[in-house]
Amino acid sequence: MTTPNHLVIVCGHGIYLGGPQNGHDESEWLIEPYKKGETPTFMAHIKAGADVVNSDPRSVLVFSGAATRPETHLSEAKSYCNLALDNNYFPPTLVGSRVLLEERALDSYFNILFSLILYWRQHPSNHWPERITVVSHEFKRTRLVDGHCAAVGFPLDRVTFLGINPPSLKAEDQASNQLTLGQWEQDPHGASLDLLAKRQKRNIWGVSQALFLDKNEATKAGLEGQIRTSKDGSQTLLDYKGCIRPWAT
Template identity: 50%
Template sequence: MAPNHLVIVCGHAIWLGGRKNGWEEAEWLIEGYKQGETPTFIEHIKAGVQVLTNFHSGPTRKETPLSEARSYFNLAVANLFFGLLPSSITGDTLLSSGRILLEERALDSYYNILFSLTLFWHTHHTWPQHLTIVSHDFKRTRLVDGHCAAIGFPLDKISYIGINPPGIDSIGLGGQGEKGEVMKKGVQLTLGLWKEDPHGVGEELAGKRRARNCWGVHQRLFETEEERVRSGVEVRVLGDGSEALVEGGRRPWAG
């Protein structure tokens, strides 16, 4: 039976490797405002391993071509999948079987989901019937009610595993003083941007993707035109050569 459940673990940083297997923050490449959050990223990885997973997010830092997705996978392997899988199962086995997929091109949360859907189809030649997303709980509204709704994935077929950094609640983002207030304003601003531009094709959101694409990773939905035709997805090409969904176009994953 072909797989029908796609689990997406959202990447937020890059683990560079190290003797502490990710449990020391110095081993991570993170922005300053994410200090203290690396244990939360590990909890996201563990949650994904529990249901098996598609790690995703591309190479977003000029310091290394390593993608967030591959770094998360490397950390899971280094920690022997946290004892959640039989010891006989190896990382290579999971990759070769397609039970774990590494989506290494997405440059924002919208394309995290969209590229993961197309990667699942490319690998298994079918669209998932159920979607589970693992990320911060305070991003639930943007990822589910925003991105998944815009992409057209049935919302009643989506599960969400939300794990916040310590001291951050799901609604008010309070509990950490100035940091909490900064995060709250950032969440509200981002929600507003995506509400006005649900597919992220306008200059502000598309520009952010271009700025993150320091390694020139292609942003097409499919590798070839033949593959795009077989998929049945209606695609439009943007001015920078990246691709997006046609508004109101066919979404075969929608049923």
């Protein structure tokens, strides 16, 4: 197998339940009311990630997103992979090797961070990706790249962003995103009570929000002393001057 060096992250925004239309009928999805009409865009995100993993033999595709609905234990990540398989976006043989499921992220910061850690954990050499590609909405580019990728310390000159917006995107949707972006500007790692509470509300099934299995694994990853632990056991990275993340070297 060719040594991977490219992490492709597709951020989850809904849960595909399966059905005869393979996701082309919105009734086959669990989505919030304000996302009505957006499922074709979610499918375009999945297809964009699949296109990269099909064209770049050194890429690893990660679908990222936890189970966030009381109706099902199915995660956003698993449902995206199911949709890709139902639509023949990539060969089933890639699943588990070059297509991975990150099933713990409850917001966009953790789409990035948990995916990086999963990539590292899944490779025998325990190396970090040389570059990443993030697939999400175009209007979230600033938050994901200049916000989250910068906050976790991944070099921005090694980040590619593939942005696909819903065709019916409204100005108020972008304004709402800017409000959220402002919260992240004040709190780049999402450790504030406000952003923590949002994750807790989404964590219907009590999925662990610790970055690593234990202190030994954090040390092996090169992140010992760089982790903040909240009262509920969830973790984010610490932010301090002079800190160099292992994936930045």
